Amino acid sequence: MAAGPKALAEKAPCVIVDFDGLKGFSGREVVANLGRRWPGLSTRRIAFPGMARGEVYPEGMARSLEVPATREMLAALLRDAAGDAGVVGLPAILGMHRPDDVHAELVRLTGLAIYEIPTMPPSVPGVRLRELLEQALPNKGVTLIPQQKVTALAFDGDGATLGLADAYGPIRIRARAVILATGRFLSGGLLARRDGIREPLLDLPVTQPESRADWYGERYTDARGHAVHRAGIEVDADMRPLGRDGRPHNARLFAAGVVVAHQDWIRSRSGAGIAIATAYRAVTKAERVVREPAAEPAARS
Ligand SMILES: Cc1cc2nc3c(=O)[nH]c(=O)nc-3n(C[C@H](O)[C@H](O)[C@H](O)COP(=O)(O)OP(=O)(O)OC[C@H]3O[C@@H](n4cnc5c(N)ncnc54)[C@H](O)[C@@H]3O)c2cc1C
16 A cells, blocks of 8 residues: 555656445545645546456455466556556555465556555445454464454453354353453444443443434434444443542453443444554553452463
């Protein structure tokens, strides 16, 4: 992606290439937004090799570019689309598993500087990152239990026990500390009910508008935003969720991400920033608890 901002800074002649049948990515839109600042910016639409009819999807295009013949065909089309420009911007489709290789090969075949622009979810860079983490984390001693939700969480004197199940049966995890990072409504970290908003795992109190009628303003475009988007659980300065008595629910419980109240990531466009910053603090604080002596090791049974 780095060649994009570089070309913009240099005002280098650049063509944004988009594709027949690809929704959610428009070269015209990019040019409409940036054209005044970037006079040498233009756009061309082409048909993706082998996918000339109907709708095309970034993931399918990315996987198809792992085949050398597709790269060669696309390279020929890009050379033609670029005309006199030396830089081409593409939606992020340059391979799923070895994007650097796909990118380098297309640069070699075309002689152009080529960069990717992320597309809407599920976007290829997101899938790449996820697959990378799924490969790398187990090597760091992390056990991933994907697609399953913790259904029970209980604390005792020296740790916590989490309960869930996968296709092989029940799983019990012993932990010295727990970070609740279950997200908001879409991910199931908060439940919106007719009678109010709930945190389903521990039934932690949720700061929320007094009544459901106050969740949304009258106007969708209300400049103050909508109160429901600031709902969430309260935490103290150490990112420990607070119980109904205003004290930490448990010294071993921490929270991170958008489950935490008083932030409206939709309006502030800062969902990832909030997730990363709060996770940093929660992990730093949880680490202290984990390092305390005489705690039990985590185990899976
Ligand atoms: C369509 C869309 C586009 C977005 N675009 C942007 C963007 O461009 N930039 C940006 O900064 N932000 C963006 N965001 C916001 C960003 O995705 C979120 O703010 C961010 O992912 C929040 O991170 P989180 O870890 O708190 O929660 P989430 O990413 O929601 O993760 C919570 C996870 O917890 C899991 N979970 C829930 N309950 C349990 C349980 N009981 N046991 C185990 N696991 C559980 C869920 O399955 C989920 O995987 C976008 C969000 C959406 C929906």
